[in-house]
Amino acid sequence: MNEVITRFAPSPTGLLHIGHAWSAILSHDRAKEIGGRFLLRIEDIDGTRSRPDFVEAILRDLAWLGLEWDGPVLFQAERLGLYARAIDRLKALGLLYPCFCTRAEIAASLSAPHGDARPLYPGTCRHLAPDLRDRRLAGEQHAWRLDMARALDLLSPAAEEMPEQLRHDGKLIWHDDIVGDVVATPEMHGDVILARKDAPASYHLAVTVDDAAQGVTHVVRGRDLFAATHVHRLLQALLGLPTPVYRHHALLADETGERLAKRNKAPTLQAMREAGIDGRALADDLRAGHLPIGFRLSEV
Ligand code: GLU
Numbered sequence: 001m002n003e004v005i006t007r008f009a010p011s012p013t014g015l016l017h018i019g020h021a022w023s024a025i026l027s028h029d030r031a032k033e034i035g036g037r038f039l040l041r042i043e044d045i046d047g048t049r050s051r052p053d054f055v056e057a058i059l060r061d062l063a064w065l066g067l068e069w070d071g072p073v074l075f076q077a078e079r080l081g082l083y084a085r086a087i088d089r090l091k092a093l094g095l096l097y098p099c100f101c102t103r104a105e106i107a108a109s110l111s112a113p114h115g116d117a118r119p120l121y122p123g124t125c126r127h128l129a130p131d132l133r134d135r136r137l138a139g140e141q142h143a144w145r146l147d148m149a150r151a152l153d154l155l156s157p158a159a160e161e162m163p164e165q166l167r168h169d170g171k172l173i174w175h176d177d178i179v180g181d182v183v184a185t186p187e188m189h190g191d192v193i194l195a196r197k198d199a200p201a202s203y204h205l206a207v208t209v210d211d212a213a214q215g216v217t218h219v220v221r222g223r224d225l226f227a228a229t230h231v232h233r234l235l236q237a238l239l240g241l242p243t244p245v246y247r248h249h250a251l252l253a254d255e256t257g258e259r260l261a262k263r264n265k266a267p268t269l270q271a272m273r274e275a276g277i278d279g280r281a282l283a284d285d286l287r288a289g290h291l292p293i294g295f296r297l298s299e300v
Helices: 018-032 050-067 080-092 103-109 132-139 150-157 202-214 228-239 269-274 277-289
Strands: 005-007 037-043 096-101 143-146 172-176 178-181 193-196 216-221 245-249 252-254 295-297
Touching: 005 018, 018 037, 018 050, 018 245, 018 252, 018 269, 018 277, 037 050, 050 277, 080 096, 080 143, 080 193, 080 202, 080 228, 096 193, 132 150, 132 295, 150 228, 172 228, 178 245, 193 202, 202 228, 202 245, 269 277
Parallel strands: 005 037, 172 245, 216 245
Antiparallel strands: 096 143, 143 193, 172 178, 252 295
16 A cells, blocks of 8 residues: 555644644544654645744644654745646636625625525626626736536536546545545535635645645545535546545534634643643543543534
8 A cells, every 4th residue: 555644734823722633643643553654734825814923833732742744844825836837727727717706795795694504606707798807807806716517517427528637537526534435516615716816825726736746645634624625626636636535533622512713712732831731641642532621522
């Protein structure tokens, strides 16, 4: 079997908490228990929210937990050219269109309440007349969206002319270690943004390009990103990239069952570190399934 390569890919937009530690340990051990490699990637394409002090804290937290990564740390902010090339490739396939909408405009054009589900982009900019589109492109900030229907048509087994470079066998399937084979349904996300107004890539694009570029064979990450994998699988097919195996693990929750998030009051690893807690012992407890008092695995 080929070498197993996993990664931990935090965004330095806040301090890590014990849920991140859990995810990093699972990813690290998945590779290390069979002599593979564990990589660290800092997902800092969001220039307005990413901060160097959070990067610093991540590196210290991982060292405190006893997790060593292989090779240099990869920073997404240094790889924007790579994402721009992927965007160009999708443009050349005729799959992207510029979107000028503001968040407020999108919200206003959606009338029905959508409960918890994020509403889908209503497609306002998809059918702009070419001359108007060109004029606005020249003078207005814009994002680039994937024309989802067109992308799926292109990959459909019935497509008359599937471009040769697409690595695709007619099926959009990915394997999750926990739930088994999953048929990707990226249409549930609508016309996702692949390049943002303020950055030449979105999370979906950068993560897919980098997992392939770094040779990641197993993506271990939280269940909150399960749905995103439908989009990543589609992008792999469109960009001719291999599909890793996935493992979307359960998330940690507090005693009320509420999932830990960076912004709520979950104690940060930095605070635990500074309080003198032994990080390696904490990591071993987590490995043994002993969660600190007040934490449990989320049911959802
Ligand atoms: N950067 C993402 C986050 O901090 C995780 C990306 C991933 O694991 O795919 O939530």
